[in-house]
Amino acid sequence: MTAEPHTQVHHDSRSRVIEPLYAEILRRNRGETEFHQAVREVLETLGPVLAKRPEFVDARIIERICEPERQLIFRVPWSDDSGDIHVNRGFRVEFNSSLGPYKGGLRFHPSVNLGIVKFLGFEQIFKNALTGMPIGGGKGGSDFDPKNRSDAEIMRFCQSFMTELHRHLGEYTDVPAGDIGVGGREIGYLFGQYKRITNRYESGVLTGKGLGWGGSQARTEATGYGCVLFTAEMLRTRGEDLDGQRVAVSGSGNVAIYATEKAQQLGATVVTCSDSDGYVVDDKGIDLDLLKEVKESGRGRVSEYAQRRGGASRFVPGRGVWEVPCDVALPCATQNEITGDDAITLVRNGVKAVAEGANMPTMPEAVRVLQEAGVAFAPGKAANAGGVATSALEMQQNASRDSWSFGYTEERLADIMRYIHHSCHTTAERYGSPGNYVVGANIAGFEVVADAMLAQGLI
Ligand code: NDP
Helix, strand or coil: CCCCHHHHHHHHHHHHHHHHHHHHHHHHCCCCHHHHHHHHHHHCCCHHHHHHCHHHHHCCHHHHHCCCCEEEEEEEEEECCCCCEEEEEEEEEEEECCCCCEEEEEEECCCCCHHHHHHHHHHHHHHHHHCCCCCEEEEEEECCCCCCCCHHHHHHHHHHHHHHHHHHCECCCEEEECECCECHHHHHHHHHHHHHHHCCCCHHHCCCCCHHHCCCCCHHHHHHHHHHHHHHHHHHHCCCCCCCCEEEEECCCHHHHHHHHHHHHCCCEECEEEECCEEEEECCCCCHHHHHHHHHHCCCCHHHHHHHHHHHEEEEECCCHHHCCCCEEEECCCCCCECHHHHHHHHHCCCCEEECCCCCCECHHHHHHHHHCCCEEECHHHHCCHHHHHHHHHHHHHHCCCCCCHHHHHHHHHHHHHHHHHHHHHHHHHCCCCCCHHHHHHHHHHHHHHHHHHHCCCC
């Protein structure tokens, strides 16, 4: 059977252009499995746009976009409370600045390595483009483990980390924020050290700051809120809403807590939360005040939540939340947390929508299972973009020495999430994959960045 002409063109551009490129990326970035996964997931969807815009192929945009503009790796020595010396590794990958200063969070977690930072930085390029804000893509972090460290140890680590990183930052150059293991406390220590070294009160150099010293209202809530607002938009296209839906959330950090809060505000019942020790199921609905108290003030574990909540909830050690039946699943912990088998279970239990609060939490085979079953699936670069978008709003307030109300900032966030949903939805339709948010997000983000790179010459 002969393929329909335009399908043939997609197929040709895929095998002729994309496969050799991907092979070269594997060869040059050995062992960086998460980076390979993120690149593959994007390249797989670009066939139609390369067929329509051959100038991107001629200008070797893909080769350029997959190679970071700059990669920094540095030593971070620090001493603990007993005076023992530790040496960690710091990273900052400045991936793409065609739309604005590099922008993306810092992750402190023992699993951090160059491949993970590159996967996150690569995703960040397209995510930031989707927001419509003037921000480039970058990401950083360290293999430092903040668990069970005192405030003084965290401060000394942050000061040492910033002592090297500061020379690469600037409000027009590179603007980090938080991610796993980096919240308001860490941003405070990092900002204090930057200010001390540079003798500049450069508010716009870091986002996620405290409200009294340059932070933005709604930044703390933005990623989780945005993820739920995106989910509501997806459901709306199917004539549904969140009211009365049963929602499973994984994680119990910043994104998970505020995804739970917004889902509850919209009338859903959130029945789970988790951490790396296991999960809690609470059929009556998570008691968010208690969860915040355990996690935010006490930095405790979800098992403690279950203990204090009593009868209504149950802690299940060593397992993931996806075995709990739900209408909507919001993975908000970390990468690769929904396996193919988990996706089969979710589908069997009748899930209608899955939106990634975390970055790349759904494994490729799981994405396939969900899409084939007709589940509305939102990739992180669209669904969790509310965090970085509100960081850009923080930069805007810093630049104008202004601060906006919570209501106004949240309204801007809601507008941005509707805009991202609309652009993913219409781009997927325009390129022949209606309802496929992976295709929509990748192509919509890619086109903006590729056009800017073309316009700026050989960069
Ligand atoms: P936090 O550090 O606040 O919380 C992370 C949560 O995920 C914790 O409950 C943690 O449990 C759990 N977790 C982390 N690693 C693992 C693991 N290997 N296995 C099981 N559970 C794990 O981070 P955030 O909430 O900020 O980030 C969560 C995700 O959202 C990440 O993928 C991040 O990249 C993404 N994201 C965050 C944004 C933000 O604004 N914060 C913006 C966009 C995306 P434990 O305590 O046991 O480690």
